[in-house]
C-alpha cells in the first residue's frame with residue numbers, strides 16, 4: 671500500500687467530529703452514573719437529556735471510529751514528520767492505536783452494561799476513563815510540543831487535506 675502525503679478531508683473531518691462529541695461524553699457523565707446506580711438498585715432513574723446524550727453519542731462515536739478505522743486500514747496515514755525521534759514516532763503511533771482501541775471498547779462495554787445489564791462491563795467501562803483521559807492528554811501535549819517546540823507544523827496536517 672502506498673503511503674499518502676497527508677490526511678484526506680474525510681479523515682480530518684472525522685478526527686475533529688469525534689473530538690467534539692467526546693468532550694461532553696467525558697465531562698458530563700454524572701446523570702448516566704446516577705441512572706446506572708438507580709438501575710442496579712432496582713429503582714426508577716431520572717431520564718435526563720444527558721442520559722440520552724451519553725447513550726446515543728457513544729453509539730455515534732463507535733460508528734465513526736469503525737468508519738475511521740476502515741479508512742485508516744484501506745488508505746493509510748502519512749508518515750510521521752522526519753524531525754521526530756524514533757522514540758517519539760513509536761509513542762505517537764502507539765497512542766493513536768490505543769485511542770482507537772479505547773474509543774471502540776468504551777462504547778461496546780457501555781452498550782453491554784446499559785442494554786445487557788452486565789455489571790462487570792460497567793466496571794470495565796469506568797476503568798477505561800483514566801487511561802483515555804491520559805492518552806488524550808498525551809496526544810494533545812505531543813501535538814502542541816511538535817507544533818511549538820519542534821516546529822514541525824503538525825497541526826496543518828489535521829487542518830488541510832493532502
Ligand code: HEM
Pocket residue numbers: 681685688689692738742747748750751762766767769770806809810813814824825826827828
Ligand atoms: C480529543 C480527542 C482526540 C482524539 C480521540 C484524537 C485522536 C487522534 C488519532 C487516532 C490520530 C491518528 C490519525 C487518525 O487515525 O485519524 C490523531 C492525529 C492527530 N491529532 Fe488528534 N485526537 C484528538 C484531539 C486532538 C487535538 C485537540 C489536537 C490538537 C491540539 C489533535 C491533533 C492531532 C494531529 C496534529 C494529528 C496528526 C498527527 C500525525 O500525523 O502524526 N488531536 N488524533
Ligand code: HEM
Pocket residue numbers: 692695696699702703706724725726727728729731732773776777778779780781782783784785792793795796799
Ligand atoms: C466513546 C464513548 C463513551 C465514552 C467516552 C464514555 C465515557 C464514560 C465515562 C467517563 C463515564 C463515567 C465513569 C465514572 O466516572 O464512573 C461513563 C459512565 C457510563 N457510561 Fe459511558 N461512555 C461512552 C459510551 C457509552 C455508551 C454507548 C453507553 C451505553 C449505551 C454508556 C453507558 C454508560 C453507563 C451505564 C455508565 C455508568 C457506569 C458506572 O458508573 O459504573 N457509555 N461513560
